[in-house]
Amino acid sequence: MPDNINAIEVLNLTKRFGNFVSVDDISFSVVRGSIFGFLGANGAGKSTTIKMLTGLLNPTSGDAVVAGYSIKKNPEKVKSSIGYMSQKFSLYNDLTVKENITFFGRVYGLDEKSLQRRMLDAVKIAHLEGNEDRLTGSLPGGIKQRLALATAVLHNPGIVFLDEPTSGVDPIARRGFWDLIHELSDKGITIFVTTHYLEEAEYCHNIILLDAGKIIAQGSPKSLKADYLKFPILSIETDNLISAMQVLGADLNVKDISVFGNAVHLITSMKENNESYFSELLQSNSVLVRHIKSVEPTLEDVFIYLLEHKN
Amino acid sequence: MKESLNRVKIIVVKEFRHLFRDVRMLAVLTFFPVFLLLMFGYAVNFDVDKVPIGVYDNDKSELSRDLRSALTASGYFYESVQINSDEEIFAVINSNKAKCVIVLHENFSKDYYRGGEASLQYIINGTDGNSAGIIQNYLTSFTAGYSNRLRSEMLEANGLTEYIPVDFRPIFWYNPELKSTKFLIPGLMAMILIMICVITVALSIVREKERGTIEQLDVSPVLSYELLIGKTIPYILLSFLSGIFILLAGFVLFSVEVKGSYTLLFISTILFISASTSLGIFVSVISDTQQVAFSIATFASMLPAVLLSGFIFPLESTPAAVQVLSFITPAKYYIITLRAIILRGAGISAFWEQLLLLIAYTSLFLILADLVTKRKAMKQ
Ligand SMILES: Nc1ncnc2c1ncn2[C@@H]1O[C@H](COP(=O)(O)OP(=O)(O)O)[C@@H](O)[C@H]1O
Numbered sequence: 213m214p215d216n217i218n219a220i221e222v223l224n225l226t227k228r229f230g231n232f233v234s235v236d237d238i239s240f241s242v243v244r245g246s247i248f249g250f251l252g253a254n255g256a257g258k259s260t261t262i263k264m265l266t267g268l269l270n271p272t273s274g275d276a277v278v279a280g281y282s283i284k285k286n287p288e289k290v291k292s293s294i295g296y297m298s299q300k301f302s303l304y305n306d307l308t309v310k311e312n313i314t315f316f317g318r319v320y321g322l323d324e325k326s327l328q329r330r331m332l333d334a335v336k337i338a339h340l341e342g343n344e345d346r347l348t349g350s351l352p353g354g355i356k357q358r359l360a361l362a363t364a365v366l367h368n369p370g371i372v373f374l375d376e377p378t379s380g381v382d383p384i385a386r387r388g389f390w391d392l393i394h395e396l397s398d399k400g401i402t403i404f405v406t407t408h409y410l411e412e413a414e415y416c417h418n419i420i421l422l423d424a425g426k427i428i429a430q431g432s433p434k435s436l437k438a439d440y441l442k443f444p445i446l447s448i449e450t451d452n453l454i455s456a457m458q459v460l461g462a463d464l465n466v467k468d469i470s471v472f473g474n475a476v477h478l479i480t481s482m483k484e485n486n487e488s489y490f491s492e493l494l495q496s497n498s499v500l501v502r503h504i505k506s507v508e509p510t511l512e513d514v515f516i517y518l519l520e521h522k523n
Numbered sequence: 524m525k526e527s528l529n530r531v532k533i534i535v536v537k538e539f540r541h542l543f544r545d546v547r548m549l550a551v552l553t554f555f556p557v558f559l560l561l562m563f564g565y566a567v568n569f570d571v572d573k574v575p576i577g578v579y580d581n582d583k584s585e586l587s588r589d590l591r592s593a594l595t596a597s598g599y600f601y602e603s604v605q606i607n608s609d610e611e612i613f614a615v616i617n618s619n620k621a622k623c624v625i626v627l628h629e630n631f632s633k634d635y636y637r638g639g640e641a642s643l644q645y646i647i648n649g650t651d652g653n654s655a656g657i658i659q660n661y662l663t664s665f666t667a668g669y670s671n672r673l674r675s676e677m678l679e680a681n682g683l684t685e686y687i688p689v690d691f692r693p694i695f696w697y698n699p700e701l702k703s704t705k706f707l708i709p710g711l712m713a714m715i716l717i718m719i720c721v722i723t724v725a726l727s728i729v730r731e732k733e734r735g736t737i738e739q740l741d742v743s744p745v746l747s748y749e750l751l752i753g754k755t756i757p758y759i760l761l762s763f764l765s766g767i768f769i770l771l772a773g774f775v776l777f778s779v780e781v782k783g784s785y786t787l788l789f790i791s792t793i794l795f796i797s798a799s800t801s802l803g804i805f806v807s808v809i810s811d812t813q814q815v816a817f818s819i820a821t822f823a824s825m826l827p828a829v830l831l832s833g834f835i836f837p838l839e840s841t842p843a844a845v846q847v848l849s850f851i852t853p854a855k856y857y858i859i860t861l862r863a864i865i866l867r868g869a870g871i872s873a874f875w876e877q878l879l880l881l882i883a884y885t886s887l888f889l890i891l892a893d894l895v896t897k898r899k900a901m902k903q
Pocket residue numbers: 229232234252253254255256257258259260261903
């Protein structure tokens with residue numbers, strides 16, 4: 213691998229299916245050893261991008277250099293330098309844990325000694341000590357995903373691509389999975405991970421927000437918050453969300469409102485005394501305010517703001 | 524090269540694991556051939572054997588008893604019911620207690636001894652035209668033979684020797700007892716092999732597409748031809764076992780022996796399995812789900828193998844259009860070859876064209892599969 217600070221460099225990458233543009237002229241780079249988050253709703257173009265970067269799909273135009281090789285000229289070289297965990301579960305349900313690990317380890321040409329060593333690592337990563345002979349299909353979802361990740365890095369790749377690894381996994385297991393991603397990153401592996409859970413962006417070093425094939429924001433979580441949200445945010449709980457939205461939407465001091473669970477998040481241009489101002493405004497329009505407080509902007513606030521104001 | 528072989532081996536091992544863990548599939552693969560063999564061997568028997576015959580004997584003489592015992596001695600008929608009136612004949616035929624009835628009138632032996640012409644009557648149920656025809660043929664030749672015997676006995680008793688101007692004695696070659704089972708074994712073998720190959724190969728490849736595991740193999744060092752070879756070897760071995768099993772069963776149950784060379788049998792079976800496997804690979808390329816693959820594979824393998832191969836319906840007696848269509852199934856070439864080897868013990872000169880056709884078939888479908896794959900990749 214050439215000496216380059218970037219593990220991945222993408223230039224004007226585009227993918228069309230017929231007339232439909234799935235990935236629209238995107239360019240970015242990923243610093244070696246970092247955790248790079250690729251965020252977007254379903255259909256945004258995340259999997260299509262990952263398939264191009266892993267050499268599985270030919271780009272319509274543009275190119276990318278992954279682990280030092282062009283995905284256009286050298287897709288086979290790219291494939292052998294990376295690990296990949298596809299969006300569908302990528303192990304065999306009817307094989308045992310051990311058989312799956314053995315199969316993929318041998319396919320990647322590991323000798324028996326390193327296979328045994330990597331097997332121990334993988335089983336440990338997946339929390340499956342003592343359960344090596346269980347059928348993979350019978351494992352809980354979170355454990356399956358850990359095992360799939362452990363299997364994807366059996367051959368010690370410098371970069372791993374994870375396509376929605378936490379989708380359909382319960383929140384606690386999701387948290388644990390992100391801890392695992394950080395452990396791998398600490399060992400120097402570059403991680404490119406997609407997700408449609410916006411809150412998971414906080415766990416990444418750098419992120420891109422993708423919408424309809426286009427990049428609408430990129431940077432570190434901190435810089436994104438600083439760049440896009442210069443205004444205070446209030447979280448308001450009321451007994452009537454709809455009336456509250458109507459009243460607030462008509463007020464000139466409100467830049468943006470969105471619903472967050474059972475509360476309204478409001479971005480305001482008013483820097484001082486905004487809590488009492490909005491509290492009174494709602495009361496005078498006979499909307500009961502249960503709770504009102506200033507909140508730290510989250511990335512979710514940023515993304516929702518961006519997605520609503522992308523034009 | 525060594526690494527490539529090694530990867531094929533790894534895939535073969537994995538594929539066997541899938542196979543042994545899939546109890547349902549294993550059961551189908553084992554019992555399906557047994558079921559077909561028994562069904563075609565016994566149930567769907569085109570032979571006329573042990574036909575129930577009703578007897579309406581008004582003569583009750585020594586001669587009529589002799590004729591009846593000669594008829595049943597052949598083993599093809601047995602007396603299922605005695606009839607005592609004309610009305611009963613209808614009842615017996617309608618209730619299927621007898622497939623045919625022999626009527627001997629009261630003057631049967633009197634007419635004979637008087638030197639006149641003794642006549643008798645057969646009534647055959649024509650509902651099943653196929654068997655009725657065979658029963659009729661048999662009864663006709665039985666009666667002619669019996670009559671000849673009586674005549675020579677009579678001539679001998681009078682000190683005369685017999686003179687027969689044209690002696691008609693049909694001899695059937697290759698399948699002298701005219702057993703349809705013997706004729707069916709090669710067809711059955713072709714049908715079972717082609718189904719196992721096409722269906723299991725197509726399913727095992729499409730399963731990886733459907734589950735998404737193929738993407739994982741796509742990014743791995745495994746090359747696509749290594750994957751194909753590794754995934755098909757277990758099913759090719761399985762088909763081979765099945766073929767041996769059918770031959771053994773054919774020998775034990777129906778005493779069908781292989782007259783010709785086992786080497787030729789082996790070579791032609793390899794070629795046929797290759798042709799079937801390439802059809803299976805082609806089916807896997809054009810289908811995205813196991814359900815679609817199963818339907819297409821069953822349709823593409825079984826239907827032509829049964830209808831167009833000459834397995835059950837002799838091709839010579841089908842319309843010209845069907846004869847042309849019959850080229851689409853490799854079973855046709857294999858059945859011709861098998862019949863030549865197993866029934867006639869013929870050498871390669873009798874069927875080398877069929878082997879060439881099998882090779883052409885294999886190449887054609889592999890090329891087609893490759894073209895479709897490339898076109899799909901272009902579209903993406
Ligand atoms: N092979 C394909 N043919 C046609 N359209 C496709 C194909 N693959 C993906 N798409 C379309 O491209 C868009 C992006 O898909 P995808 O990359 O899978 O999104 P994501 O992974 O972000 O959910 C979707 O609208 C999808 O329908």
